[in-house]
Amino acid sequence: xxxxxxxxxxxxxxxxxNVTLSCEQNLNHDAMYWYRQDPGQGLxxxxxxxxxxxxxxxxxxxxxxxxxxxxxxxxxTVTSAQKNPTAFYLCASTGQLNSPxxxxxxxxxxxx
Amino acid sequence: AQxxxxxxxxxxxxxxxxxxxxxxxxxxxxxxxxxxxxxxxxGEMIFLIYQGSYDEQNATEGRYSLNFQKAxxxxxxxxxxxxxxxxxxxxxxxxxxxxxxxxxxGQGTELSVxx
Numbered sequence: 001x002x003x004x005x006x007x008x009x010x011x012x013x014x015x016x017x018n019v020t021l022s023c024e025q026n027l028n029h030d031a032m033y034w035y036r037q038d039p040g041q042g043l044x045x046x047x048x049x050x051x052x053x054x055x056x057x058x059x060x061x062x063x064x065x066x067x068x069x070x071x072x073x074x075x076x077t078v079t080s081a082q083k084n085p086t087a088f089y090l091c092a093s094t095g096q097l098n099s100p101x102x103x104x105x106x107x108x109x110x111x112x
Numbered sequence: 113a114q115x116x117x118x119x120x121x122x123x124x125x126x127x128x129x130x131x132x133x134x135x136x137x138x139x140x141x142x143x144x145x146x147x148x149x150x151x152x153x154x155g156e157m158i159f160l161i162y163q164g165s166y167d168e169q170n171a172t173e174g175r176y177s178l179n180f181q182k183a184x185x186x187x188x189x190x191x192x193x194x195x196x197x198x199x200x201x202x203x204x205x206x207x208x209x210x211x212x213x214x215x216x217x218g219q220g221t222e223l224s225v226x227x
Contacts, residue, residue: 097213101147
């Protein structure tokens with residue numbers, strides 16, 4: 001079955017450490033996205049990529065980095081520069097502009 | 113700048129009744145799409161319905177319909193015959209097509225269905 005896989009589901013890190021969240025899709029979608037969700041809030045866009053080897057900053061890119069070396073993969077690194085990294089992170093992809101985004105099941109990151 | 117506004121943080125509805133969730137949007141672009149997603153407590157995002165800015169008919173998908181009023185820039189979601197399983201967060205989202213396809217979300221409405 002085609003879909004988006006985010007791993008791990010739960011992630012715990014100490015403050016000051018970089019951490020990388022995985023996102024893999026087998027839907028053959030060109031565009032991929034990373035969103036952050038805080039409790040009781042909507043989704044805020046971190047980074048997005050429309051094609052391989054290209055990506056754009058979203059509304060809250062500071063403290064995050066991404067890469068898009070393969071069409072299927074769009075990993076997100078939460079760096080130590082991110083002031084409040086504890087959140088729920090959702091990855092998504094889509095094939096066409098008028099098509100809905102397909103979401104992964106998310107990664108809950110806790111930094112202490 | 114594009115913006116999505118959902119003014120109802122929480123809503124209650126009796127089982128089997130209809131409910132309308134409000135969404136207004138702001139964009140100066142003519143070509144855009146509007147989406148509604150459901151997020152249960154598990155956290156997954158479930159796509160419900162889509163309306164394109166040039167679509168003349170309101171979108172419908174089963175018990176979901178989108179009341180699209182372009183002049184008012186509103187895209188309200190109507191859920192008919194509410195079920196207990198409809199209890200969740202609901203998000204309205206917009207994609208402006210000349211903005212590289214990024215999807216922006218509203219703050220969400222938490223819907224609770226009472227038995």
